Amino acid sequence: MPFARELAAHGDRVALVTPEGELSYRDLAERVAATAERLGPVRRLVLLAGANRTDALVTHLAALSAGHPVLLVPGDSESTIRSLTKAYAPDVVARPDADGTWNLDERHPGSVHTLHPDLALLLSTSGSTGSPKLVRLSHENLQANAESIAAYLDLADTDRAATTLPPHYCYGLSVIHSHLVRGAGLILTERSVSEAAFWEEFRAARGTSLAGVPYTFDLLDRVGFERMDLPHLRRVTQAGGRLAPERVARYAESGRRSGWELFVMYGQTEATARMAYLPPRLAAERPEAVGVPIPGGSFRLRPVDGHGPDVGELVYSGPNVMLGYADGPADLALGRTVTELHTGDLARLASDGLYEITGRRSRFAKILGLRIDPQRVESLLEERGVTAYCAGDGEALAVAALGSAGEQTRIRRLVAQECGLPSRAVRVRALDRLPRLATGKPDYEAVRRLTRPVEEAAAPGSGEDLRRLYAEILDRTDVTEDSSFAGLGGDSLCYVEMSLRLEEALGHLPTDWHTRTIRELRTTRVPAATSWRTRRTLETGIALRAVGIVLIVGSHVQIFDIKGFAHILLCVAGYNFARFQLTDAGRRERVRHLWRSIARIAVPSMVWITGAVVLTDFYDPANALLLNSLLDQGNDRFDWAYWFVEALVHFLVFLAVLMAVPLLDRLERRYAFGVPLALTAIGLVGRYDLLGLASPRPQLTPTVVFWLFTLGWAAARASAVRQRALLTAVLVLTVPGLFHDQPLRTALVIVGLALLIWVPALPSLGPLSALAGVLASSSLYIYLTHYQVYPYLQEDFPRTALFASLLVGIGYAAVVTRVTRTVRWL
Incomplete structure (x- = not known):
């Protein structure tokens, strides 16, 4: 393997940039030579737990340079390592010990296998499944493909690529090999592109190359990649699955503006890595094409029944075509069993000389006698704005789609109509995230599993x-x-x-x-x-809601005078907003979910308050519209009765608008604690009314209390002691003065919110938890209805007024729950 043997020829050039420091080619060559000597002159099968760390790469290069075939497996999958160790009985197992120390477990002094002289590498095509079927690659395959990739990417020894993909995946390994061929540098990292620390490392190392599969580009969108300042970036490469043409065009245009090129590439493990690439100058105008064969390779189209003369199966020839497959140890003795690669992809050659993939021959499914192309179904849904993975599963078509459950019927009807299938033969599952293999490719087996009906028995707790x-x-x-x-x-x-x-x-x-x-x-x-x-426990947020609503109603009835819990519950609302609204779902699904939640609060509130406006003289229409604080209808006590509901709805509407902005959505995902903390700082402008927006009842004005909501949001995101300590300091410094001359109210708010920040759950008993659960789940509705209950009983029967208010609110909660289960959009 020339590129593995000739590392020292690149001298003192930087080979690896790692978290521990830089390693020159000369030093890397010495470490490789030492490990090669340890492996010995007798060829042995080396199972290597792949990882983007120095020890693993050194072992890989040492084995290649000394002629030892490498079985490269995912280092983070214990089951795969165990399965392939059992199936292939490797002579050496190279992997880290439990404490992280790199270890070469030499199981046989020689080899128990007959190893063909050309065999260099064994890779799986099925991700982390542990399947014994492997691709056999030769030394010539690896060297030729690395040189070809380096040629069309125009790699130079000044380039530095980040290891954004796992090395057991042929695409990730090809990045490593092609850069080593040219004496270029590797930024060896196991961080994700979604981490801020990755980009700090990339900039510090003067990174020039970035590789990604389609899922990588989803992450890049989330972190605002197109607006990043990456002064040394020269190229971005994409493979590992189809990237939607509009995204290809968008990234190509972004690269043109920022000074880097986008290379869309096509390949398979059976071709070592790459077979075709789309020249960057054509990416914006021909984003649907896979391009031209790589240097040294060629394509032909093999006719396929049922397709026109211009479409056929894409067949590839070149020095990077595998030796063949291995199904077990005996196959390691085989030489070349294939001379060209039948890709299984259907393609056409366009008039401009570019190849286009039109479908996947091997993915065709026969459902109820009809021949269905799942990839065509995926494209059809994409044209309708639905991202989905489709797979045949016996007599049904399985479809996993990004979206909400309410869209499943529409998607099923659309697929059934287009494919000529009855609806019963289309199984649709809407998901927040589509299933992918560790390599980022679609996991079609998971699509089949997730869409199958459940048949197991319903044992308690099952x-x-x-x-x-x-x-x-x-x-x-x-x-x-x-x-x-x-x-x-x-x-x-x-x-x-x-x-x-x-x-x-x-x-x-x-x-x-x-x-x-x-x-x-x-x-x-x-x-x-x-x-x-x-021991039974009760979440602090639930306890605060249950105790809070009793104290709020009791204080209004004047059984006792303990105020401040409404402001605590605003903080609890922010806490729950972070937990239930800001999920890992996509931006659009997040926003849809948020608007549904707003409707579930606003609609029952407006219905009840409208009845109060019609039947009493205490309220104005502005109350029913939840606009009293904006229209300033007056300063009577009952004008402000529903300030809490108004503030909550206003906050959620404001945040729904913010979260709909892609940049803000990406910022929130990247800085989960920093964003609510920044909003809290902005909210303090309103807390101290620096803009003069407060009403005559400042502690009830949404602009004044917004900072409490965002403080609760930040509390839900605080994962470190220093973060909780910072929030406590903000709490202690900012609550005093909100309630003039009410030290007990101030102290109560501080203690309640400190509990929320520091204590996730409180000790409880079963009956107490059940009671707290009923009160907490009905707290909003009790708050809504109690103003129309207690005034009629307060003077003569104050305790009855309290209990009646609680019961009416619980009853209204039951009615609303029944209605919302009928009206789907709520």
Whole structure:
């Protein structure tokens, strides 16, 4: 392997930039030579746990330089390592120990295998599945493909590429090999492009090359890549699946403005890595094409029945075509068994000499006697604005689509009509995130699994039992093992009931249960024999809502005078906003979810208050429209009765508008704690009324109390002690003075919010948790209705007034819940 043997020829040029420092080619060559000597002169099969770390790369290069075939596997998949070790009995296993120390486990002094002289590398085409079917690649394959890629990318020894992809994936490995061929540098990192630290490393190392699969570009969109200052970036490469033509054109144009080139590439593991590339100058005008063959390669189109004369299966020839497949150790002795690669892709040659992929021959499915092309279905949905993965599954077409459950019927109808299938033969599952393999490619097996109907029995605490619970409370029909409360659109209005019911079913509930899948929750179930010993707890937010609504109503009835909880509940609302609204879903789904939540608060509130406006003389129409604070209808006590609901709706509407802006959405995902902290700082302008916007009742004005909502948001995102300490300091410094001459109210707000920041859950008892759950889940409706209940009982029967107010609110909550399960858009 010339490029592995001739590392020292590049002298003192920087080969690797790592978190520990830089390594020259001369030093890298010495480390490679030492490891090669350790491996010995007798050829042995080396199973290497791939990782973008120096030890792994040194071992890889040492084996190649000394002629030892490498079985390269994903280092983060213990099951794959175990499976392939069992299947192929490697002579050496190179991987880190439990403490991270790199280890060469020499299992045989020689080799138990017969290894063909040309065999250099074994790679899987199926990701982290542990499948024993491997691609056999030769020394010539690796050297030729690396040189070809370096040629059409015009790599120079001044280039530096970041390892954004895993080395066990042929695309990621080709980045490494092609740069080593030219004596260029590698920025060796295991960070994701979604991390700020990655970009700090990339800039500091003067990175020139960036490689990505389609999912990488999703992450780049989220972090605002197109607006980044990357002065040394020369090229961005894309492969690993089809990138939508409009995105190709957009990135090509962005590169033209910023001074870098976009290379769209096409390849397969069976061709070592690359077979075609689209010249950057054509990316903007021909984004749908895969381009021209790489240097040294060629294509031909093999006729396929059922297609016109201009479309055929794409067949590739070149020095990078694999030796063949291996299904077991005996196949390691084989030489070349294939001379050209039948890609399985359908393509056409356009008049301008560029090849275009039109479909996937091997993905055709026969459903109810009809021949269906899943890739064509994906393209059809993409034209309708739906991103989806499709796969045949027996007598049904499985479709996993980005979107909400409410869109499933529309997608099913659209696919059925276009394909000529009955609706029953199309299974659709709407997801917040499409399933991908570790390489970023679509996981079609997961698509089939996620769309299959559930058939297992419903034992208590089983997956089916939990799915029924989720379906009942969230009124969803698409609940699966991989669903989570947040992913299904759950919010604070149904969170309390769900958490209490789940704790009953499971015996114990982790604090992050709302983001865990049903499959994960099922594994946390406490056995019945030990569940009685499990201490019951109550989330602090639920406890504050339950206690708060009782104290709010009781203070209005004048049974006691303990004020301040409405302001605490604003902070709790911000806390829940962060947990249930700002999920990992895409921006559009996030915003849709947020508007639905706004409707679930605003509509029942406006309906009730409208009745109060019509039937009493205490309220103005502005109250019914939740606009009293903006229209300034007066300063009577009842004019401001619903200030809390107004403030909450105004805040959510304002944030829904902000989150709809792509840049702000990306900023929030990147700076989860920093964004609410910055908004809190902005909110303090209103807190101290520096712009003169406060009403005669300043502590009830939305602009004055907005900072409490964002403080709760920040509390939900605080993951470190220093972050919680900072929020506590803000709390202690800013609450005093909000309530003039009311030290008890001030102290109560500080203590309540400090609990929310520092104490996630409080000790509880089963009956107490059940009572708190009913009060907390009905707290908004109790607040809405109590103004029309207690005045008629307050003077003669104050305690009855309190209990009646609570019961009417609980009743209204039950009515609203029933109605919202009927009216789907709520």
